Amino acid sequence: MIVWLRHGARALLCVLLLAAVPVQARAAGPALAPMTAAIDAAVQEEIAARHMPGAVVLVGGRDGTFYRNAWGLRRVQPDTAPMTVDTVFDLASLTKVLVTTTAVMQLVEKGTLRLEAPVSRYWPAFATHGKAGITIGMLLTHTSGLRADLDLTHSWTGAAAARARLLMETPTSAPGERFRYSDLDFMVLGEVVQRVSGLSLAPYAARHIFRPLRMADTGFLPRPDLRSRIAPTNVQEGRLRWGQVNDPTAYRMGGVAGHAGVFGTADDLARFARMLLNGGALEKRRLLKASSVALMTSPHVLPGGVVRGLGWDMASPYAGGQDTAFGPASYGHTGYTGTSLWIDPERGCYLIILTSRLHPADQGDARPLRRRLAEAVAAAWAPPVRTGIDVLAGQGFAPLAGKRVALLTNQTGVDRHGRRTADLLARAPDVRLALLLSPEHGPQGDREGRIASGVDASTGVPILSLYGANRRPPPEALAGLDAIVIDIQDAGVRFYTYATTMAYVLEAAATARIPVHVLDRPNPITATAVQGPVLDADRLSFTGYFPLPVRHGMTLGELALLFNGENGIGAALTVTPVNGYRRDSWYDETGLRWVNPSPNLRSVDEAALYPGVALVEGSAVSVGRGTPTPFEVVGAPWIDGAALADLLGARAIPGVRFAATTFIPTADRHAGVPCHGVRLMVTDRAALDSPLLGIELAAALYRLYPERFHLDDTLGLIGSKATVEAIRSGIDPRAIAAGWETDLAAFKALRAKYLLYP
Template sequence: MTASHDIERARFAQLNEIANQEIAAGHIAGAVVLVGHKGKIVYREAFGQKSTRPHPEAMTTDTLFDLASVTKVVATSTAIMQLVERGQLKLDDAAARYWPAFGQNGKEAITLRQLMTHTSGLRAEVNGKGRWSDYQGAMQAILADKPLSTAGTTFRYSDVNFIVLGEIVRRVSGLPLEDYCAKNIFTPLGLKDTTFKPEPRLRPRVAPSDLRWGEVQDPTAYRMGGVAGNAGLFSTADDLAVFAQMLLNGGLQNGRRILSADSVTALSNPHGISGQSTLRGLGWDIRSPYSKDHTSSFPLGSFGHTGYTGTSLWIEPKSQTFLIILTSRLHPDGKGNARPLRAKAAAMVASALPMGPAADSITQTGADAAPIMPGSGQADNVDSVRTGMETLKTAGFAPLQGKNVGVITNHTGIGADGRSTIDLLRQAPGLKLRAIFSPEHGLGGKLDEKIASGQDPVTGLPIYSLYGNDKKPTTTMLAGLDALVYDIQDIGARFYTYITTMAYAMEAAAAAGLDFYVLDRPNPINATIVQGPVMDESLKSFTGYFPLPVRYGMTVGELAQLFNHEYRIGAKLQVMPMQGYRRDSWLDETGLAWIDPSPNIRSLTEAILYPGVALVEAANLSVGRGTDTPFEIVGAPWISGYRLADYLNQRQIPGVSFTPTTFQPQSDRYRRQRCEGVRLQLTDRDTFDAPRLGLELTIALQHLYPDSFELDRTRSMFGSRAVLESIKQGKSPEEIQRGWQSRLDEFLKIRAKYLIY
């Protein structure tokens, strides 16, 4: 990578001022700051002094720094993912499979994924009660130690996690960590100065960590001989820029494949932590107490890591930007502070290269932070998203010119000016709207019954119901048409029938030789979170067209591409994409108005709860249909609300709490009968795991009411025979969730091929 002048240097002039102010304030002696953007280095500067003792030396851009914990992601996480790609490791295997002695003293169930996401339950540092020295001494101390908490129940940032991972790299590859990384990561990338234990020739360019020169500052890594999975790596800003660009390139750099695109996606895919608002990738930080300097300015979807010595690397994939800040804040007296420089530089870069709303402006973290809920108005600065309909309008409806068109839509299909998709197509020049097709709930979205076909009283056009005797357009319905246009607001859950209607219509269009256009719209519950069991293909139905997880994290246009290619439908598909859409946005952050997509989803809160609560709906329960708050309450005449609420609250399910309630549905199941149950309060939508909620509800009801709860009827919604069998066997929610993770990982690989945004 070479420096670029495509972006005026003046845009980053404030970084000079910020760095010099921090040096003048005594927070740091010097720094190197580098910004990469769209494949080029757009800013690189050195400031202040590399060292002040025993004599002053000026900082230079090629200075090597002790990266401290940035080692975890540059070296160890990358090595682990390479070994996963080669089939030598599986993330959801117990670490003891690869290091059998590790399984003693209560550590037998800890998985590689839990080590990488700091949810293993291990202590933060190697237990210092026993006197140990050298590498093997550290290993023995780890083997003798016990977890502080049950794996998978809490986030605790831990150097031990990555020391264990480094040892597993050694055991599986047959190479010490430093040799493995040099051979498989640093040399293939062409990194010139990235190494553990810098050679004497490099030491004149090394910034002292404290008063040590060229030796790792981290006490544990130092005692282990200078190399550990948690710390010990030295590097320069230029080398880190190459590494960051490799990630932005989907694992490819200068023609060399370091990681697969799927691995890069997996590294930065957020993992919610039980009972906390922390989000971690595989090694990488996404949102935690350690990330606030960056997430106060950089948006959700960005990720990075910081180091104790004053180093940091933060990456923003959407804008193709990364920020590298290297300081040696502990030199000379151990009292420096790199955080103000990080926060100010991140804010400046985010303003110079607009990236969207800052993560912390959308969802705050910390014990004293109020959760930001749907409709809070705290994301009002977000520009409105332009839907696929607006893209089509901007193109003057050119793709449809000369065509006879049928439209599959309902009340959610509206343009930015409030006009319906039907009206917009009917009045568009150069095309003829010939037929209207409606999904479940009808054209107005109000009906909860089978619907007959009819005629639109306004346009006189036929309205063909796809939720009556026919669920797929027939040859008669398609007669005389050249193209079908689909414009319906999706909900983001596997068992919502609108996406099956789209797929069936694509099949019919392919058979008839028609063009098929999808006017894309946002996933209202955001398109980054992917959760829940993947459906067994043998359970395919109108409420489960494809083996999707419960929350698939895709837009309807992306789903159309997936269906078309994975099932070889052969539709002549064209997706009209949105403009200004960020896939990590909830609907209330898009600037688009909420429209009830169906009679019983009346708010964004209910849409978020729906993929969890609906998992138990097929059983003998009321989920609030026939009340004012469907999917915010769950109950039945045979339930004690206080007993169920107490059980569920003790489970500390992330992002949701429960209060006892009574209600009387006016329609649907238990009509006009008194029900007791729980009211759900969504407290943090970013950490909320809807399928986990559904699993916890199911297990609670099976445990408390085994003679009343009809467990077998939940199979169609979970979509997994294995999950149902695990519940019957009495397995814990954590164990069942771990069980579905491998299929979820496989889905993520498929999904990655079809993402547009």
């Protein structure tokens, strides 16, 4: 057969291209035209590259199918047959989510299974050989410590033999310690489903999943009348696998297993995907509760930085680029035979790719096609950016159901419509908002100095200030709470204190064993730029909780993950990501309404200048606090504005220009006194290295006014003694910045483990 492919390639290519005719394509708007063209080109090119003999692709949404097509050959041997949209494929590991995960969640809903319970509660013999600590949840997230598969070097057949071998398995790592994708995890779950439900996996799936969803051609052990429509896989043990599961372990088990064995069509998979997009129901038939779907598809950051849901993949090496194309709210799964299903609830769409890439000679590769089609489909939809509170509200506040909660927030904690998170939680069914926590600048974000505690006028809930008598919540304040929610807008700068307050809350919650939910928000100055000196390790303080660079390039949710992991806080932390967000977006590119995070950050331009201009405000200069343009001016009564503007202009600092100015602050430093200095105007914020700008300002002021500009007073915010000493020594600011690169590279490597967004 390999010889036939080599010598018959030209003839085969002609057959494949002729077979690539539209079977069904229902337009949903002009934005889909580029998508369908890109899909068609990608599939034909991948077939021509012999990565697969043919493919079926389906793109759909909550209401139905947008696009469906078939290309190439369903079968190359024993004779050729064209691919059709109703081809039945060996779905391989899609079995894990179609059947096993769904069944587990159904049994959890019934109260007969608990995610946190040890497997041995339902299968007592499983506790042997170090497996007593493995829970149902660990199996679903592939953190059980079990090996990837059973040993197939020995001769054994049958489900009973597989069960016996599972009982003999010993974890290779401690339960919960590491992520390892494992078929054994789902073989065990399949056995648990049978023991708890009283039905073996095949009849359970037919009765409780496939029939209710009218997935007529989907199931284990496909019917004989489907054989002509089945795409074979490859030759194993001298026989072509055609209508028999390709996975060798599932094959030995008789074709039914928790990890593989299901066959199905694109149309049937589309019904399953629509059910999930519609919160667990399809055509008035409910398969799962909406809260179960939300729990199943919420991100869990696992050891090693892998992000998965329960059963479902979200961001791992197995996602094949589909995760980065669609974004952090998306989820899906792939199959070894060349199948995949990926769902993006934010865009309201799903992508189904079905190939039999192992046919006929086990040489195909579906990974390039998955990546290319995901990019084409994701580009066809431009999802709105929805912050963590929007996502939580869309889940019906299910993760907080039945809980008494505290909320760390201020005026920035609002949804897309401007409604306060505090009000939304206070009105949420089955949620009790018991306490509000407020950071620096108070509940309305409009005050300076120490803030007293009080009562929220709208909800009547008490407010505990964490910028007054306490900067950490005392244990008695947290007594009786079931969860703490954090929804607050960060500024993306190391010395902005909201991140420290969040960290202190994480520490208190860990001590009190209270779970924390961070509702994430965009970094207003992009989450890509990592700039400035890294804080000296011996200078940690309220304005520097962790050795971060001045611009850390992370969202608050990502910082929470970093703090929790690297400082060993150990809080039970869940981050609800921003949907539709790209980390290279500036805040005014998200479509979200700007809310001043604090009194002196009133625009994106001011936020962009803040990481630089703020570096000099510890000294005897005004940075515009008490003026209409904070951080857009720098001055003092003793500065010659023209001379400073000329010196800075000659430096040709990218992204900013300077003009001499005079201003009179009404508050803060030099209040009521005319200040001479410079006005800073952002010309290209993407080119602006704002911490370098701050060092340029410090160097220019120290050069012109060494007696009046107190360089040592800048150390608190610059955070690096070496940098301050380099300024004092007259080293060129660009050379100083070049000296940061080693520390920045190390931080970027650390940071990479906690990033959530493409």
